[in-house]
Amino acid sequence: xxxxxxxxxxxxxxxxxxxxxxxxxxxxxxxxxxxxxxxxxxxxxxxxxxxxxxxxxxxxxxxxxxxxxxxxxxxxxxxxxxxxxxxxxxxxxxxxxxxxxxxxxxxxxxxxxxxxxxxxxxxxxxxxxxxxxxxxxxxxxxxxxxxxxxxxxx
Numbered sequence: 001x002x003x004x005x006x007x008x009x010x011x012x013x014x015x016x017x018x019x020x021x022x023x024x025x026x027x028x029x030x031x032x033x034x035x036x037x038x039x040x041x042x043x044x045x046x047x048x049x050x051x052x053x054x055x056x057x058x059x060x061x062x063x064x065x066x067x068x069x070x071x072x073x074x075x076x077x078x079x080x081x082x083x084x085x086x087x088x089x090x091x092x093x094x095x096x097x098x099x100x101x102x103x104x105x106x107x108x109x110x111x112x113x114x115x116x117x118x119x120x121x122x123x124x125x126x127x128x129x130x131x132x133x134x135x136x137x138x139x140x141x142x143x144x145x146x147x148x149x150x151x152x153x154x
Contacts, residue, residue: 010085017057018045019095025118042133066116067103070095079152
């Protein structure tokens with residue numbers, strides 16, 4: 001993990017709002033540098049700030065990271081990730097696209113986003129697990145993600 005990434009996001013419990021956004025083109029994913037030694041693909045999302053609702057966070061993070069405007073739908077599942085210095089609690093929601101145009105966005109704390117795109121199920125399965133968010137150890141396809149319910153330790 002990049003030292004600057006660890007400095008900003010490490011040594012604290014971070015609550016994150018994350019969204020599962022599916023379209024005919026596949027699953028919306030964002031690539032980050034500095035999280036692992038290579039690519040790190042994950043659904044859009046980010047830290048919930050004091051006074052900001054999970055729904056507000058989702059809308060803000062999707063727009064910042066992907067240029068896509070969404071409406072949060074139902075809560076799907078949660079997960080906890082602990083690998084010092086990172087400790088996060090993540091709340092995943094189904095989302096619906098309401099507008100915007102896909103682009104590679106930014107992260108206001110530190111620019112670690114390198115790409116944003118819809119990844120087809122056939123292409124998602126080709127990405128090494130080490131380059132994917134931990135939820136893909138539980139569900140390797142968009143259809144399998146839709147089925148996840150509960151709380152997981154990844």
